[in-house]
Amino acid sequence: MTSPTAADYSTVFDLPTPALVVDSAQLDRNLAALAAVRPGRRARPHVKAHKCTALASRQLAVGHDAFTCATPREVVGMAKAGLGADLLLANEVVDQRRLRELAELDARVTIAIDSKATIAAAATAGLKECLVDVNVGLPRAGCAPDTAGRLADAARTAGLTVRGVMGYEGHAVALVDRAERTAKTAESMELLARAHDLVGGEIISAGATGTFDCNALATEIQAGSYALMDTAYAELDIPFAPALTIRTTVISVSPDGDYAVADAGLKALGMDHGNPSLPGYQVWFCSDEHTTFSSESAALPEVGAAISIIPAHIDPTVAYHETIYVVAGDTVIEAWPVDLRGW
Amino acid sequence: MTSPTAADYSTVFDLPTPALVVDSAQLDRNLAALAAVRPGRRARPHVKAHKCTALASRQLAVGHDAFTCATPREVVGMAKAGLGADLLLANEVVDQRRLRELAELDARVTIAIDSKATIAAAATAGLKECLVDVNVGLPRAGCAPDTAGRLADAARTAGLTVRGVMGYEGHAVALVDRAERTAKTAESMELLARAHDLVGGEIISAGATGTFDCNALATEIQAGSYALMDTAYAELDIPFAPALTIRTTVISVSPDGDYAVADAGLKALGMDHGNPSLPGYQVWFCSDEHTTFSSESAALPEVGAAISIIPAHIDPTVAYHETIYVVAGDTVIEAWPVDLRGW
Numbered sequence: 001m002t003s004p005t006a007a008d009y010s011t012v013f014d015l016p017t018p019a020l021v022v023d024s025a026q027l028d029r030n031l032a033a034l035a036a037v038r039p040g041r042r043a044r045p046h047v048k049a050h051k052c053t054a055l056a057s058r059q060l061a062v063g064h065d066a067f068t069c070a071t072p073r074e075v076v077g078m079a080k081a082g083l084g085a086d087l088l089l090a091n092e093v094v095d096q097r098r099l100r101e102l103a104e105l106d107a108r109v110t111i112a113i114d115s116k117a118t119i120a121a122a123a124t125a126g127l128k129e130c131l132v133d134v135n136v137g138l139p140r141a142g143c144a145p146d147t148a149g150r151l152a153d154a155a156r157t158a159g160l161t162v163r164g165v166m167g168y169e170g171h172a173v174a175l176v177d178r179a180e181r182t183a184k185t186a187e188s189m190e191l192l193a194r195a196h197d198l199v200g201g202e203i204i205s206a207g208a209t210g211t212f213d214c215n216a217l218a219t220e221i222q223a224g225s226y227a228l229m230d231t232a233y234a235e236l237d238i239p240f241a242p243a244l245t246i247r248t249t250v251i252s253v254s255p256d257g258d259y260a261v262a263d264a265g266l267k268a269l270g271m272d273h274g275n276p277s278l279p280g281y282q283v284w285f286c287s288d289e290h291t292t293f294s295s296e297s298a299a300l301p302e303v304g305a306a307i308s309i310i311p312a313h314i315d316p317t318v319a320y321h322e323t324i325y326v327v328a329g330d331t332v333i334e335a336w337p338v339d340l341r342g343w
Numbered sequence: 344m345t346s347p348t349a350a351d352y353s354t355v356f357d358l359p360t361p362a363l364v365v366d367s368a369q370l371d372r373n374l375a376a377l378a379a380v381r382p383g384r385r386a387r388p389h390v391k392a393h394k395c396t397a398l399a400s401r402q403l404a405v406g407h408d409a410f411t412c413a414t415p416r417e418v419v420g421m422a423k424a425g426l427g428a429d430l431l432l433a434n435e436v437v438d439q440r441r442l443r444e445l446a447e448l449d450a451r452v453t454i455a456i457d458s459k460a461t462i463a464a465a466a467t468a469g470l471k472e473c474l475v476d477v478n479v480g481l482p483r484a485g486c487a488p489d490t491a492g493r494l495a496d497a498a499r500t501a502g503l504t505v506r507g508v509m510g511y512e513g514h515a516v517a518l519v520d521r522a523e524r525t526a527k528t529a530e531s532m533e534l535l536a537r538a539h540d541l542v543g544g545e546i547i548s549a550g551a552t553g554t555f556d557c558n559a560l561a562t563e564i565q566a567g568s569y570a571l572m573d574t575a576y577a578e579l580d581i582p583f584a585p586a587l588t589i590r591t592t593v594i595s596v597s598p599d600g601d602y603a604v605a606d607a608g609l610k611a612l613g614m615d616h617g618n619p620s621l622p623g624y625q626v627w628f629c630s631d632e633h634t635t636f637s638s639e640s641a642a643l644p645e646v647g648a649a650i651s652i653i654p655a656h657i658d659p660t661v662a663y664h665e666t667i668y669v670v671a672g673d674t675v676i677e678a679w680p681v682d683l684r685g686w
Binding site for chain 1: 414434435438441458461483484592595597606627632635646658659663664665685
C-alpha cells in the first residue's frame, strides 16, 4: 500500500480509524516551551518518542539540530532525511553490519559505549565518535562512574574521539513531586559529574521530558515525550500538554446501553503504562482491536461516532502506527509517515 | 528500505536483533495438531495472531481454506495474496470507504454485524454476506441473543445473505482448569445456540485456541494463537507449544554482574499480559528498547551473546515487527513479511 497523504483526507471525519492525530498548534506550543528553556544544542530531542522525520524537522525549525536516537534505523532514517548534523545513538550496539552502515552515512554519528566490547565494536566498524554511557541509578546500560575514565582511555586508544558522557536518570524523571524529582536528579548527576571529571569532553548528555528544567548539570537534555506527551507525563508540573490523540470509531453499543466499543486496542496502544484514557468515559479493558468503555454520566455515543483516546505511553503507541495526521481544528493539514519504526 | 529475504541471513547468528524467529518444525506440529482435531472448514484460522500471508499459506496447506480477520487490511491483504476463498471479518466496521474496498475484492467476504447501523453500512457498501455477532458473555461487540433473529431479518431485508452466527467466549478461553473452561464455554454456547435457532444459517463460528477441543457447538473455530503460541496460552493443557521466540543480543552487563540488558523492549513486545520470559533468567523490567534481567543461578551472558525471549502475548508482539524469520535449527530458511499490519 502507498502511504496516505493529507490530500486523501480533508478533515478528521474522513480519517480511517484508529488514527494518530496530532494537534499542530499544541505540538508547536510544546516545541516552543522546550526551546525557550533549552535552546539550540541545550536540548538534543529524542526521536524515539515519535519516530518521525517530519516531526524532527519541526524540532529543527525551532533551533535544535542535534538529535538523540535509540536504534540504528532511527539514525539511518534521520541521516537520509538530511537531519544528520549531530546524531547520538544513545544505546549500545555490537552488530557489525549495522554499525558499518552507520559509519558510512553522510552524517555525524556519535555512539554510546559502556564496555570494552562496545568500544571494540564501534571502532572496528569505523565509527569515529562516542560518549561514555554511565549508570546513574537506573539498572540498565552504563558503566560504573569510577570506571568511566578507564573506558574513555580505552576508547581513545581504539581510535575513537570521546565527546563526553551520558547518563539517564530514568528512575527520577516521572516523580510527580518536583522537589523529590529535583533531588533524585541531583543525586544521579553527582555520579555523572564524577564520571565526567574522569572522562573529559564538552558533552554531558542526560535527562528527559520530566527533568528538562531541573537537571542543573546536563549540557544537553534528551527530551522526547515533550513533543506529543501522554497521560503518564501529564501528571507532572511541566509546560507541555498532550498533542496526540487516537481517533477511533464506536463500532458497537451493548444491548443494555451499559458499555460501548471503540475500534482501537492493544495493537494501537502501548500498554506497559496501563489502559488509555477516554475523557468523559471509563475504560473497562482493551482487546487486540477494541477498547470497551462506559460513560461516567451521560448517554453512550452511538455506533459510528468518533471518540478520542489518549494513550498512557506515547513511545510504544506511535511505534504501532504508519502515519501521524496533523490537524488544525478539524482540518487535516499534513500526513507524516512514522518512518523510523523498526530496528 | 526493502524487505529482507532469507538469502540475506544464512543463520540465526547473522540476524539483526530484535528478530522474530519461528521454528519451522514446531510451527508445523502446531498446525498439524489443530488440523487433526478440526480439519478443513472445521477451523477458520484467525490471521490476527500472525498478520502474515505466508504463514496463512501454511495453514491452507494443511487444509484450512477459510480464514478469520480482525481488520479491513487483513482482509485486503489475504485477498490479494490469493487466500480469499472464504474470509470472515469478525468485527464491526462502519467506514464506507473501507467497506467498499472489501466489496470490490476478488474474494468471498463475510462481515460481522450486530446492529442496524452495521447492517446498513455493510449493505450500502455492497457487501453480500454476514454473520450475526452475538454477545455470549464477554463485554465487547455482539447483540443480545434474543435480538439476533430480528437483526438477521433486518439484514436479509437489506439484501444481505445471513450465513449464521458468531460469538466469542473470550472470558472462557484462558481458564487453566479444563473442566472450568469447558463449563464456561458450554454456558456461552447455550446463548449462541439460542441465537442460532432464531437466525438460521449453516455457520456457528466461535472459539479460540483455548477452546478448540472443548467447544462442542461451533461448526468452526477461530483459532489464532495456536500457530505460534505465547506464555499465557502455554499454561493450558492444549497440544500446542511456543514456536516463536524473539532473538535478542546482550548489549550491556552491569559492573557488578548482577544484571544484563538485552536489546528488545516495549516496542518489540506486546506488554498487556506483562513481562516476557527469558528461560533461565529473571526479567526485571522492560524499557522502550531494553529488557533488564538477572540470572537465577549461573553467570550472566557476555555482551554480544544471543538470548531468546518468549513474549507473554503473541498478537500485539508480532504487530510491532516487519519480518518473521523461519528457521530449521540454526539455519534461516525463509523470511516472511508481516504484511497484514495496520488497519
